[in-house]
Amino acid sequence: MTAVSGRIGEVAHWPVAANGEPATLIAALARNAAEFGDRVAFRERRYGIWQEQDWRAVFDEIAAMAAGLEEAGLVAGAAMTVIGDNRPRLYYAMLAANMLRAFPSPVFPDVPLEELIVATRHGAPPVGIAEDQEQVDKLLQLRDATGRVATILYDDERGLDGYDQPGLMSLDELVKKGRERLAREPGLVRRFVDEPQADDISVLLHSSGTTGLPKGIPLRHRNVTGGLLNAGASGYFHKHEELYAYLPTAWVGDFVFTLGAGMMMAATINIPERQETVMRDLREVSPTFYLAAPRAWDQMLTRVQVGMKNSTPFKRWLFETVMERAVAYERKRLSGGSLTPSEKLLDAVGNLLVYAPLRDHLGLGRAERAFTGGEALGEDTFLFFRALGIKLKQFYGQTETCALTAAQTEGQVKLHTVGRPMQGSEIRIDDSGEILVRSSSVVDGYYDDPESSAKALADGWLHTGDAGRIDEDGQLVVLGRVSEVVRTASGERYIPNFIENRLKFSPYIRNVAVIGAGRDELTAIVCIDFDAVGHWAEERGISYTSYAELSQKPEVQALIGQVVRHVNGTQPDGLRVRRFSNLHKDFDADDGEITRTRKLRRNTIETTYASLIEALYSGATETVFDATIAYENGERGVIRRTLKISEVLA
Structure with a gap:
């Protein structure tokens, strides 16, 4: 004492x-x-x-x-x-x-x-x-x-x-x-x-409830203090x-x-x-x-890009020229290379003229430790902020581990990993490919739910429900949820979230649901990012009055088609998205389509948009969808929308 x-x-x-x-x-x-x-x-x-x-x-x-x-x-x-x-x-x-x-x-x-x-x-x-x-x-x-x-x-x-x-x-x-x-x-x-x-509960949080009622997750003082001391020591x-x-x-x-x-x-x-x-x-x-969550970093990058496009021609040229070189330098550093003396000089000049002023403008001039987690962050966004001199890193954790399991360290940053286990944490992959964690930050079980606790915690290890692997350098690669591994009609295994995250790397896509379990091919329901696509449309003189109207513009359909085509290029032939439809609105937590932490509720989406999904597989070029809306007085009504369906050409 x-x-x-x-x-x-x-x-x-x-x-x-x-x-x-x-x-x-x-x-x-x-x-x-x-x-x-x-x-x-x-x-x-x-x-x-x-x-x-x-x-x-x-x-x-x-x-x-x-x-x-x-x-x-x-x-x-x-x-x-x-x-x-x-x-x-x-x-x-x-x-x-x-x-x-x-x-x-x-x-x-x-x-x-x-x-x-x-x-x-x-x-x-x-x-x-x-x-x-x-x-x-x-x-x-x-x-x-x-x-x-x-x-x-x-x-x-x-x-x-x-x-x-x-x-x-x-x-x-x-x-x-x-x-x-x-x-x-x-x-x-x-x-x-x-x-x-130390054994007292310090806070009771809840799971996202993507597959049922949210579970109570009690974090005890020893979980929080132990996890933070591990993170501090790391x-x-x-x-x-x-x-x-x-x-x-x-x-x-x-x-x-x-x-x-x-x-x-x-x-x-x-x-x-x-x-x-x-x-x-x-x-x-x-x-x-x-x-910040990946989406927040994406939005910050979009604001920077939009702001520079509205700047003077010289400032725009300077920004684009310097940042293109800076991203190339960061790629070189991450691949293990060293900058030449001339490159170091140009990088220092870039820092003086562009990087440092922009870091200060964003409020990240002193951010010695910047992290993102929760889902995958787009390569372009990740490289941009690191090139800017913000040493952004990815971490991995869940509520059940106090979000403190693994993280990248400077000098060991890779684009596709979330780093090594923090000090005091152990990670292993079981025979099914599931990530297991053991640490002082892992909870004892769920609140008043012994059955779920027994399933999640066995032999001292937390079964995270995530699929992953350990790479040759001992770093963790997270692939997605084990429960979300599904098969197409031909038997190809895939995780929808893995493809969805790569589609969301684009600033023009805010949410997306990939459909294809038991089907001959993959399709997608896309929710555009209203701000980013709206700015893109304004630059090209494309008029619109609402999210719904903008989403159905032929030019926007073509824009999203380019994004899908780019992601398809990284996928095996049987796991490419062949058709998509831009939804008339974003997925909404109030409608039960996503959780408050923006995770998809697939069952709700597949039920709500069943007619749209059938149209995606019917060969139709458009479909009429009756959208239910809730008024402030609690009454519900229906608005009929015509949604276009686009083919993704190879």
């Missing part, structure tokens, strides 16, 4: 593990308040001004919040629903729950009531934390439908003055009551720090990082890479004003560690 004197109450201690490191996230919080008390812990942009709180102030507020939550009925072993965008008070509430040996269960802020009911069925949550009026309304609807949650606490009070529901209270009022209780009970803070155990995190909290709070990437890393690495957690200002605020933060 190590001593700390804080602003609240008496001297407290924090539990440490055998390696001397904090045993829980609360122990790490106490350590930070004691050893780095004056350092900035959280920085939030509010009303255009960056507001800062140091570790002592954060510790003080979280302890007061825990005192208030205990009086509000939150007990050890209970869940606490959290819904809203990234806000300091929501993070504080998560840690305050941990002080009581309870656990937060964050929910995606855009979920409808039906999904909210499913997401809150575990842990009997007596308390819900809401960001604002919109989320309070959802929790009130949840209470009417299920009886949970009894107490609803909110951060932003705007619009809530006229509410008179029982159990409704602002977090300001909760903290005030908590401070009063702390003044009456001087030993309370010590209990809040000492009682949480060089993926450094002490006192500048982190950027913009990822959905219900995603493992936010809890582990933001809140968990913030505690264990005594980092500064920077929070944008709102989701609409994420990219603007990123430029002011300039984090040292930055994580």
